[in-house]
Amino acid sequence: MKSNVPARIDMSGPMPRHVAVIMDGNGRWARRQGLPRKTGHEAGMNAVRTTIEASVDAGIKILTLFAFSTDNWNRPSEEVSALMSLLKAYAERECSELVEKGVEVRVLGTLARMQPSAREAVERIMRETEGGTTLRLNLMISYSGREDILTAVRRLAARARAGELDPAEIDEACLERALLTSGIPDPDLLIRTSGECRISNFMLWQISYSEIHITPVLWPDFSRDDLFAAVLDYQRRDRRFGRITSA
Numbered sequence: 001m002k003s004n005v006p007a008r009i010d011m012s013g014p015m016p017r018h019v020a021v022i023m024d025g026n027g028r029w030a031r032r033q034g035l036p037r038k039t040g041h042e043a044g045m046n047a048v049r050t051t052i053e054a055s056v057d058a059g060i061k062i063l064t065l066f067a068f069s070t071d072n073w074n075r076p077s078e079e080v081s082a083l084m085s086l087l088k089a090y091a092e093r094e095c096s097e098l099v100e101k102g103v104e105v106r107v108l109g110t111l112a113r114m115q116p117s118a119r120e121a122v123e124r125i126m127r128e129t130e131g132g133t134t135l136r137l138n139l140m141i142s143y144s145g146r147e148d149i150l151t152a153v154r155r156l157a158a159r160a161r162a163g164e165l166d167p168a169e170i171d172e173a174c175l176e177r178a179l180l181t182s183g184i185p186d187p188d189l190l191i192r193t194s195g196e197c198r199i200s201n202f203m204l205w206q207i208s209y210s211e212i213h214i215t216p217v218l219w220p221d222f223s224r225d226d227l228f229a230a231v232l233d234y235q236r237r238d239r240r241f242g243r244i245t246s247a
């Protein structure tokens, strides 16, 4: 049951530096209203805007959004095209406002699979927002956690075969540097909307110690208060990283 009382986060309490979101439920949101799935994705884009603004206000430094998985390529071509057009429209429409807000956008995933016009638009938004220091926004597009790990392992194996790397020296830091998220601290908080309790091949390596918050809210309805409720939930957790006392 959704509370009517807006969630208040403790600005002096522990704040997640990095929040990652599995945005789910656009299709169900549309179906419930008798609308096409595409309309659900369009409404999801507004929730993206709201979440960025609320993240900036909460002082979150890194926001990672799972926008399109490698598995999503298997959806009907009409829906894939609609999602690509939406990403392109988002990149074109929001760019100047993101620059103004100091949001630096990075798109992580196999961009080579994207339609050229959508790919150019996301490459442009990365170029134009470069250097923003308020919030780092990672858009995961054509991304899957397993593929990222596999690509990293292949890269390390090739270096080992070339004699540049001793296999005995491959440690966690070494693998991390070979992932798409190289240099980005792991998510402190992972949010999944629409009530589904699964990870869906998202950031498998990076979420090892993330706190997980699952909300029944469908992504297009995800509001500033829903983000704050997730942060509040995080602030009440006792993060132990496998130890017996709090970190």
Ligand code: FPP
Residues within 6 Å of the ligand: 023, 024, 025, 026, 027, 028, 029, 041, 042, 044, 045, 048, 065, 066, 067, 068, 069, 072, 086, 087, 090, 139, 219
């Ligand atoms: C999951 O809902 C959502 C997606 C596959 C796409 C996410 C895309 C957006 C929120 C819009 C644009 C994004 C950006 C970053 C501009 P679903 O279709 O799987 O919903 P369902 O499970 O209810 O069918």
